[in-house]
Amino acid sequence: MSQVLQKTRLAALLVATLSLHVFAADSARQIVDESQKRTQAKSQRYEGLLQVFDAKGKISDKRWTLERLGSHGQSKAVLRFTAPAEVKGVALLIVNHPDRASDQWMWTPGIERDRRIALQDRSTRFFGTDFSFEDLEERDVDQYEYQLLGEEAIDGASCWKIQSTPRVAKGSQYTRSLVWIRQDNYTFARIESFIKDQVVRRLNYSNIQNVQGIWTARQLEMADLRRGSRTRLTLDKLEYNVALKEEDFTLQAIRRP
Amino acid sequence: MKWRRPIGIALVASLVCSGATPTAAQALSQRGFAESRVTLFPQEAPPDEERAVLDLMAREEVFVKPAAWLQFAAGLDLRQNTHDQVDNSWHVDFTDRGTMRPAISVRRLSATIARGPFTVDLGKQFIRWGKADIVTPTDRFAPRDFLNVIDTEYLGVTAARGVAQFGAHTIDAVWSRFTPSRVPLINQRWAPQPATPIPITVAGSEAVFPDGSQVGLRYSHVARRAEYSLSVFDGFNHLPNIEAVAAPQPGAVTLVRSYPTMRSYGGDVAVPTPWFTVKGEAAYSSSDTPATDDYVLYVIQLERLSGEWNFSGGYAGEVVTARRAVATFAPDRGLTRAIVARAGYTIDSNRRLAVEGAVRQDGQGFYSKVEYSQARGQHWRATLSGIVIAGSPDDFLGQYDRNSHVGVALRYSF
Numbered sequence: 001m002s003q004v005l006q007k008t009r010l011a012a013l014l015v016a017t018l019s020l021h022v023f024a025a026d027s028a029r030q031i032v033d034e035s036q037k038r039t040q041a042k043s044q045r046y047e048g049l050l051q052v053f054d055a056k057g058k059i060s061d062k063r064w065t066l067e068r069l070g071s072h073g074q075s076k077a078v079l080r081f082t083a084p085a086e087v088k089g090v091a092l093l094i095v096n097h098p099d100r101a102s103d104q105w106m107w108t109p110g111i112e113r114d115r116r117i118a119l120q121d122r123s124t125r126f127f128g129t130d131f132s133f134e135d136l137e138e139r140d141v142d143q144y145e146y147q148l149l150g151e152e153a154i155d156g157a158s159c160w161k162i163q164s165t166p167r168v169a170k171g172s173q174y175t176r177s178l179v180w181i182r183q184d185n186y187t188f189a190r191i192e193s194f195i196k197d198q199v200v201r202r203l204n205y206s207n208i209q210n211v212q213g214i215w216t217a218r219q220l221e222m223a224d225l226r227r228g229s230r231t232r233l234t235l236d237k238l239e240y241n242v243a244l245k246e247e248d249f250t251l252q253a254i255r256r257p
Numbered sequence: 258m259k260w261r262r263p264i265g266i267a268l269v270a271s272l273v274c275s276g277a278t279p280t281a282a283q284a285l286s287q288r289g290f291a292e293s294r295v296t297l298f299p300q301e302a303p304p305d306e307e308r309a310v311l312d313l314m315a316r317e318e319v320f321v322k323p324a325a326w327l328q329f330a331a332g333l334d335l336r337q338n339t340h341d342q343v344d345n346s347w348h349v350d351f352t353d354r355g356t357m358r359p360a361i362s363v364r365r366l367s368a369t370i371a372r373g374p375f376t377v378d379l380g381k382q383f384i385r386w387g388k389a390d391i392v393t394p395t396d397r398f399a400p401r402d403f404l405n406v407i408d409t410e411y412l413g414v415t416a417a418r419g420v421a422q423f424g425a426h427t428i429d430a431v432w433s434r435f436t437p438s439r440v441p442l443i444n445q446r447w448a449p450q451p452a453t454p455i456p457i458t459v460a461g462s463e464a465v466f467p468d469g470s471q472v473g474l475r476y477s478h479v480a481r482r483a484e485y486s487l488s489v490f491d492g493f494n495h496l497p498n499i500e501a502v503a504a505p506q507p508g509a510v511t512l513v514r515s516y517p518t519m520r521s522y523g524g525d526v527a528v529p530t531p532w533f534t535v536k537g538e539a540a541y542s543s544s545d546t547p548a549t550d551d552y553v554l555y556v557i558q559l560e561r562l563s564g565e566w567n568f569s570g571g572y573a574g575e576v577v578t579a580r581r582a583v584a585t586f587a588p589d590r591g592l593t594r595a596i597v598a599r600a601g602y603t604i605d606s607n608r609r610l611a612v613e614g615a616v617r618q619d620g621q622g623f624y625s626k627v628e629y630s631q632a633r634g635q636h637w638r639a640t641l642s643g644i645v646i647a648g649s650p651d652d653f654l655g656q657y658d659r660n661s662h663v664g665v666a667l668r669y670s671f
Contacts, residue, residue: 052606060606061635084635085670088288103479109288112383112411116484118529121562128606170531229605245325250422252376256328256369257286257320 028146028162032179035186036072036141039214041240044068047082048233050129055228062087062129069244073098073140076249080257087127091254092117094137101171102137107254114251123173130201130224130231134173143167149178154189155206157182174200182208185215200226212240289317294666296405302446302659313337316364326371330382332364342404342442351381353412353436354466358404365413378418383411384431386475386488387538388525391597391615392573392589394540394554395488395523397473398431400438400495406447406588406657407624407644408664412436429475435467437516438495440586446660449586450650460504462512467493485526494519494542498549499584514586517546533559536571541578551579554593570598591653594618607632615654622654623647640666 050062063083069076073096080091089109096102104117122134144164152161159180166172173195180190191203201224205217216238223230247253294312301308318332336343336358343358344350350359351366367380384398393399398416401409416433441447443462471492478485497514504511523540539555558571575593592615599613614625623646630640642664648655 054605058607060632062606082286084632085288085290086632086636086638086668088286088670112385116479116527116529116534117562118534118560120529120531121534124562124564124567125603128603247371247373251427252371252420252422256322256371257288 028148028160029141031148031160031162031181031186032144032146032164033141035181035188038186039216040071041212041214042070043242043244044238044240045242045244046235046238048235051232051234052129053230053232060084060128062127067242067244067248069246069249070096072096072138073143075138076246077136077138078249078254079136080254081127089257090127092126092133092136093249093251093254095249096138096140098140098142100143100168101134101139104133104137105251105254107251109257114254119171125224130222130227130229131233132173132201135201135203135222143171151183152180154180154182157184157189159183159189187215187217200224211238214240284322285320287317287319288670289315290668290670291315292666292668294664296662296664298446298660298662300659300661302657304444305446307340307446309339310342311339312342318365328369328371330365330367330369330380332366334359334362334364336360336362340445342445352415353400353439354464356439356442356462356464358402358439363413374422376420376422378416378420381413381415382418383413384416384418384433385411386429386473386486386525387523388486388527388536389538389556389558389571390569390599391613392554392556392592394538394542394556394589395475395486395490395521395525397488397490397492397495397519397521397540398433398471400436402439403586403588404439404441404447406441407626407646407660409588412439425479427475427477427479429473429477431471431473431475433471433473433492435469435471435493435516436495437464437466437497437514440497440514443512447657450656456508457501458506458509460506460509460511462514464497464514465516467516467518469493483526483528485524487524488522488540490519490521490523492519493517494544494549496585496587496589498546498582499586501584515546517544517549519544533561535559536569543579548581548583550577550582550585552577552590554589556597558597565603567601568599570596570600573597588653595622617648617652617654619652621649622652624654636669636671638668638670640664640668642666 045067048064048066052060064079064081066077066079075096077094078091081087091107093105094102101119105114106117107114117133123132126133144166147163149161149163152159159182162179163176164179165176174193175196176194178192182189187208188205192199193201204221207218208215209218218235220233221230292314296310298308315335321329343360344355345360350362363381365381367378367382370377385396387393387395398414400412402412403409414433414436416431418431421428443459473490475486475488493516497516500513501510502513519542521540521542525538527534527536536558541553543551553576556571556573558569560569573593573595575590595615595617597615601611603609608631611628616623626644628640628642630638632638645661646654646657648658650656
């Protein structure tokens with residue numbers, strides 16, 4: 001009798017654990033999904049100031065403009081450097097896909113040529129910043145598995161702590177990421193990205209403001225923990241739902257400054 | 258040259274405008290630089306005894322977008338040089354047909370009209386075809402300045418270009434006026450020298466430019482696993498055949514450059530693999546001009562970005578299907594039958610190191626370049642380079658074995 005009871009208890013515990021696990025996965029996905037829904041916009045434009053702090057504390061500034069048509073896995077973006085003067089006109093076209101990694105092409109005016117950035121090259125730092133090419137793409141919620149790990153406060157704000165793992169392992173340089181999502185407005189507060197068990201990049205979001213009804217971090221700071229450097233991106237002149245055309249997001253369009 | 262003055266006025270106007278409001282909501286943008294470069298050659302190279310050369314250059318490019326569908330581009334180069342490589346007449350050069358570099362030249366002057374999937378570029382512009390580096394067999398609308406054979410720069414072409422892009426498919430059609438590549442000056446160290454000295458004097462050089470125009474068509478397709486292009490070109494080789502014609506002086510010749518017809522069929526492909534991107538490019542070129550070869554140029558190269566490194570390297574080959582040429586200046590073919598490679602390392606956000614080289618498969622020619630550059634602040638960059646050339650006198654690279662040099666350049670970008 002006691003053996004039956006023990007087995008029953010064990011089965012119940014197993015079912016409960018599995019249920020909790022499934023619930024945690026479901027709720028984690030729902031949180032990320034909700035976060036993604038709240039940042040949906042037809043388009044976006046901003047001017048970014050990038051301050052690169054190297055390991056010795058030296059600072060170099062860069063500026064780019066970003067225009068994005070659509071949101072998340074359905075979007076296209078053109079990122080164009082405006083400073084320093086020697087890289088003016090360098091542009092990156094990012095075509096995101098809902099079910100796979102993005103396609104990326106870089107236009108270099110100095111040699112008047114575009115070049116496709118292959119998937120295996122996306123771990124490279126983007127123009128001396130601490131963002132890699134992969135960090136610049138937007139991926140859809142369905143490209144990851146999620147697990148809710150608990151709750152933690154970031155900069156005094158309560159957050160859900162969620163682990164995301166890419167469904168197609170070869171599609172990302174990162175083995176997994178930890179994502180903190182604020183409970184008050186569903187914005188991202190922090191992402192830590194891992195290669196195997198080592199955290200290699202940490203992205204902190206701050207100065208969160210409501211812009212045209214969308215809660216948006218106006219400052220992002222990416223730290224490359226292996227190099228000891230970091231890049232702070234400040235979003236100026238941020239607008240959503242601006243009038244942009246599909247034909248401005250082609251290889252022909254990025255040739256034109 | 259009736260149009261020199263309007264071009265000059267248009268450029269002055271555009272340059273004045275560029276100083277007005279550079280941040281006017283993308284309607285107006287500019288980029289430019291001023292650069293001084295010192296090149297030091299450890300060895301003399303008869304007949305050129307000059308071992309130190311100073312180049313000064315300023316470039317300004319302005320882009321005006323009066324409407325979303327329309328853009329004008331204008332660019333001007335100003336040059337000076339201590340070694341008679343710049344033509345000091347003060348006219349604004351548009352055609353790039355002189356033997357020397359012009360003191361003032363229009364780098365680009367074009368209008369771009371973009372409507373839906375269609376883009377039309379009219380005027381002096383840059384057109385680059387192909388995917389390979391160092392040797393690009395299908396890049397037929399891209400003449401270069403070979404005054405210094407190793408450090409080259411592309412020249413704009415006067416052309417009408419129409420591009421239609423439908424999803425992953427692109428058709429590119431070009432009509433162009435002929436623009437030659439600029440070849441080394443005959444009395445200077447980069448002029449090709451015969452392997453064995455010939456007891457004649459070169460009295461001068463002249464060029465015979467073709468009258469006709471050039472056309473080209475290219476189809477490109479971007480697929481998920483690969484991208485490729487097919488192209489056809491019908492026009493003239495921008496690199497010349499050279500004929501020695503008896504000059505009036507006894508024992509002297511004049512070198513006459515003529516530009517043979519060329520019909521070229523080519524293609525390029527890029528296939529990313531988990532380790533490298535594999536790129537291939539090839540073109541078959543034929544000519545109905547006498548004393549001109551028919552040949553295939555091809556390149557197979559691997560490319561990779563990793564961490565702070567970028568690398569591309571491969572093999573450039575040539576197959577001559579009909580050998581008829583007597584004398585040519587053909588650096589594109591001179592760099593074939595060779596292993597070519599380029600690597601770069603980004604030290605930090607301001608400093609970078611690059612190495613490139615070519616080794617002929619028969620070991621008769623070798624070229625290597627190492628370049629270190631460092632930026633300071635938002636505007637300054639200093640570049641230090643060292644180039645080693647070695648080989649046999651009858652090899653394209655080897656003939657320049659007295660031209661190894663070091664260079665220091667200081668650039669202010671604005």
